[in-house]
Amino acid sequence: MEQKEDKNSTFRLLLVEADPSRIQNFKNSFGDMVQVSVEPDGADALLYVELGNPVDLVVFNDELGYLTFLRGIADSHFFDDTRVILLSADAGIKPEAAPYRKYIVDVFPKTYSSEALGRRIQYFIQKKQYQEADKPLYKPAPIRMPxxxxxxxxxxxxxxxxxxxxxxxxxxxxxxxxxxxxxxxxxxxxxxxxxxxxxxxxxxxxxxxxxxxxxxxxxxxYNKVVEEPEMDLCEECLLAGTSCQRPLFLDNEQVCEKLYHRKQKAKxxxxxxxxxxxxxxxxxxxxxxxxxxxxxxxxxxxxxxxxxxxxxxxxxxxxxxxxxxxxxxxxxxxxxxxxxxxxxxxxxxxxxxxxxxxxxxxxxxxxxxxxxxxxxxxxxxxxxxxxx
Known part of the structure; x- marks a missing residue:
């Protein structure tokens, strides 16, 4: 198993990937944000966490036995806080369904946008920093009528x-x-x-x-007059000629995050x-x-x-x-x-x-x-x- 790199970062990310070029691209994109450890498949990844290595987030290539990993951590309550981002070419994966429920927090295409995945990772970094700050809960004073x-x-x-x-x-x-x-x-x-x-x-x-x-x-x-887009992709993905780079799973369906927020704003x-x-x-x-x-x-x-x-x-x-x-x-x-x-x-x-x-x-x-x-x-x- 690959040894962890000695970095100042306190956020530990486990990447389950076997392709050397994908591993290097991932480290180039996110190595400055997080401490990256790599395992080649689900069995080795499961052994890695069972040995007590601290992991804040797992990014998993779904071709490398992620079900083995999920079943393994589900057998023990010690791993209930494990969070997984799945990299998959299958747009039909539903994170809220078994066996994904509770562990898989998001699904990104394998041709992910580094900017989009980076925002998601940054969210978990900030969440951990807030929890470690041990800030007292804000209790607003009750609003009283004069x-x-x-x-x-x-x-x-x-x-x-x-x-x-x-x-x-x-x-x-x-x-x-x-x-x-x-x-x-x-x-x-x-x-x-x-x-x-x-x-x-x-x-x-x-x-x-x-x-x-x-x-x-x-x-x-109060309705605003807006033109509803007929396409399922935003302009950025259409111009790039790629699949959706900002997928959002809502009501068991994949939608474009950018188009979704545009529609919500128009309501x-x-x-x-x-x-x-x-x-x-x-x-x-x-x-x-x-x-x-x-x-x-x-x-x-x-x-x-x-x-x-x-x-x-x-x-x-x-x-x-x-x-x-x-x-x-x-x-x-x-x-x-x-x-x-x-x-x-x-x-x-x-x-x-x-x-x-x-x-x-x-x-x-x-x-x-x-x-x-x-x-x-x-x-x-x-x-x-x-x-x-």
Whole structure:
């Protein structure tokens, strides 16, 4: 077996390869990043790790008995942390399926791009460095609503619930007469500090409306107009005349990483539809008059929301706003109304980026004076001209 090279690098990579030219090319590409040891096949590689040689990552030519290696390390829990990158010409390999599951973290073509494989190796290097740094887990301070704002919410919401109770009862009866289904619509929302809670509304849609949303993407007001590429390869691979150099395995299928991220970027963050066919006849009136929002007074009284803040989002929308610049919106209270509602709501051409920027602006600037102005403007904007 080849002896390990004496290098300063603390990241140990085991390359299972028998071709001298491929070994040399690998060392030329990554020898400065990691300490490379080489074994000619799966049996020798298994013996290497069983003898106690530390290995942080294994890069394996799949022609050299990788199943022998995987079965061997699977027989002992001492090797549960072993991670393998497979080099294979078989695009049908599924890392999440047995016997690959748990050990194989990625599959690259044998004609891999050094840049792409280097990024993947660098990820594991940085992961190890972070773990060895033994940094304490970051525990953010809980985001608390100002005492004055919370006291105002409790007092006003309790008074309004008492005064509006006759209206709430009448609306509940009308909803039951208008269409089949429950009176209230309850949905999971993400509010202040990513706290998830149940938000209440009067039901304005037909029962099962959530299941129809996937087929209505073309009607989304926030959608961007993009041309979907018809090819399976990005421009770089097409020009080079090679197979995909940046394969990504998703839902048991291989896709181009570059094309995947391009499609994800083109997807709208928020969902809102014009002339939504899911809305009932009574629901259209309740929405345009904002009466459907009144049950959220219960959320305000409970402390899930405030009268003024950033709109609480469904989880599938909130998960798209976890980057540093956008996540700031969740530092503000979740609100029944807010800066976006009184400036852009119902206007054609509004982008999701504009809405995010307004949410972030409110999180930075909100105060009692700001909230008072927004509440006054909300009263003027209760009846919308557009059916959204």
């Amino acid at each position: 005492v004055g704002k919370r006291a105002f919410d409790i007092f006003v919401s309790s008074v309004l619930l008492l005064l509006l109770s006759p209206l709430l009862i009448v609306v509940a009866i009308l909803i039951r007469l208008d269409s089949k289904g429950p009176v209230f619509y309850k949905s999971k929302r993400v509010g202040t500090g990513y706290k998830i809670f149940d938000m209440y509304k009067f039901r304005t849609m037909k029962t099962g409306a959530d299941k129809l949303i996937s087929g209505m993407a073309s009607q989304n007001m 709208a963050t928020f969902m809102k539809f014009k002339e939504d066919p899911r809305i009932t006849g009574l629901g259209k009136f309740l929405r345009n008059s904002s009466i459907d929002e009144l049950p959220q007074l219960i959320n305000i009284f409970k402390g899930d929301m405030s009268f003024v803040g950033n709109r609480p989002l469904p989880p599938y929308e909130a998960e798209k706003l976890t980057v540093a610049g956008y996540a700031r919106r969740f530092a503000a209270p979740a609100g029944l109304t807010g800066l976006w509602q009184v400036t852009k709501r119902g206007k054609a051409g509004v982008s999701d980026l504009e809405r995010i920027q307004l949410d972030v602006l409110y999180a930075k600037k909100y105060s009692f004076k700001t909230d008072l102005i927004i509440m006054i403007r909300t009263v003027k904007a209760l009846f919308q001209k557009e059916n959204v």
